[in-house]
Amino acid sequence: MGFLEDAKDAVEGAAEKVGKAVEDGVDRAKDKMEELKSEAEVKKAEAHRDAVRMKNEVKKEIRD
Secondary structure, eight states: OHHHHHHHHHHHHHHHHHHHHHHHHHHHHHHHHHHHHHHHHHHHHHHHHHHHHHHHHHHHHHHO
């Protein structure tokens, strides 16, 4: 029975490695999604800032 127990242990070890690899992949994907979301929020904020600046410049020119 030693051979079967060794095979069972090998399969369990491989399954644990695969499970860990999948978890790591999911974590990396979530991290990347967070990063992209944050970058999009920054770009949106910068665009809003630029729009407000332009609006204020136009208002200033109209007043002058």
